[in-house]
Amino acid sequence: MYFLMFEVIVFLQFSAVGAIKTTGSYWTLKPNVIVVDVDVAQDMDMIQVPLICGEEFEGTNITWKKNQEELLEASGNQIIVTVEGWKGANYSCYNSEGSILNHTLVLAQWTFRKIIKNTPSKGYIHCSSNNYGGSFKCSWTWGANRDDQVAVVAHIKVMRSHSESQISCSLDPRGQSITCLDQHYCPYAEEVERINLTIYFRSSYVLETYYTEFYIRDIVRPDTVDISKINQTSVKLDYPNSWNTPYSYFPLIFQVKEIRCRKSKKCDCSKPNSHETYLTQNHQLSVTKRMTVCVRARDTFCNSPWSEWSHYKCNSRKDRKQRNQELKLNKMQKFIMH
Structure with a gap:
């Protein structure tokens, strides 16, 4: 267990990534971690x-x-171990006093x-950014049989295609995003x-590799639009x-539609409806009484994802309550004046 925790700590401090060296059927993922490529077509590789x-x-x-338990017959500074199928392990070496020296x-x-x-809409790894500040977030969904104690992010490799880049990543405490x-x-x-991103996921002694690449401009998704009366x-x-x-250099375009919605808190703008949608860059919109206006935005110049929908109903219960309070206040003021 000590070595499993050690691997997680090393990852959290990880920033820049170097090249991965390949030799035969095995290669080095990072210091003290060797990966064996398993041929699943063979019954016992x-x-x-x-x-x-x-x-x-x-x-x-x-x-x-x-695995800190089984003593191997092989001894000396250099040994050869046989890996069968997908049965990896943690190998530790000790001196004559029984003190641990290293591990692989x-x-x-x-x-x-x-x-x-x-997932059908997002794939295995979904990456998004809410602006052009150079930061982005990538998330995934663990499989149904995932064991929190053994399934972890083992390593990340992230860089631009050819040029030298300085991209640092941090893992969230739940292990579901970076x-x-x-x-x-x-x-x-x-x-x-x-940006080329490779994430290595480990479950017990099995490793799975997932790769994606993107421009930040392709994953920019603005936060929700603010709508005010x-x-x-x-x-x-x-x-x-x-x-x-400035907004003049980073303009957004709005997609607008109106829907009928009895309770504004339960309005779902994402549902298909017969009402026509339109695009605009105007910051002021005309709305129809008893209708809810839905608005979302994206970058004007890129075919990047739309933001989540925002909605607003002008004649909502909140507005009626505010008008009633104003009427009561006016009546009270008139009564005091008389």
């Missing part, structure tokens, strides 16, 4: 993997244990997709290279506070 305790321990009396975690990578779910920031991103310059027949639209300024 056996791969030999060389392990080394450390160059500084050459010539000393070294013993090895598998051996994981088996297969082509199955079981650790996280695939938040990343591209330190060199400039919102006023053309984005010429995609001007009078009984018009409303005002305001950009989200999180959106980039």
Whole structure:
């Protein structure tokens, strides 16, 4: 368990990523972690993997244990272990006094997709950003059989296609998303290279790899539009506070429709309806009495995702209550004056 916790701590401190070296049927994911590529077409795939305790321990009396329990017959600074199928393990080396010197975690990578779910609209990994500040968030859904104790994010590799980039990511406490920031991103310059993101998920001693690439401009999704009342027949639209300024350089376009909704709290603007939608960049809209206006926004120049819907009903119960209070106040003032 000590080594499992160690892997998580190492990941949380992770920032820049180097190249992954490949050798035969196994390769190094990061220090102290070796991945074996499993051929699922074979009933029993056996791969030999060389392990080394450390160059500084050459010539000393070294013993090895598998999963900190099973003592191996092989001894010495360098040994060879056989990995069968998807049966990885954690191999630890000890000195003659029984003190641990080092460890190597051996994981088996297969082509199955079981650790996280695939959703029809978002795929395995869904990435989004609410502005052009260089930050983005990527999320996923754990599979139904996920065990919180063994299924974790093992490693992240994120970079631009060719140029050197400084992108750092942090894992949320629940392990269901990462938040990343591209330190060199400039919102006023053309984005010429995609972000390449690879996430390695580990369940026990099995590893699954998921890859996606994107431009920030393709995943920008504004926060919800603010709608405020001007009078009984018009409303005002305001950009989200999180959106980039100046608005003249980062303009939004609004999609608008009106729906009938008896209770404003239960209005669902996303449902298909017979009412026509239209696009506008105007910040003031005319609305029909007893109708609810629905508004969402996206970048004017990119075919990026729409924001969530916002809705407003001018003659709502809240407005009627406010008008009744105003009438009562006026009557009281007249009574006092007389």
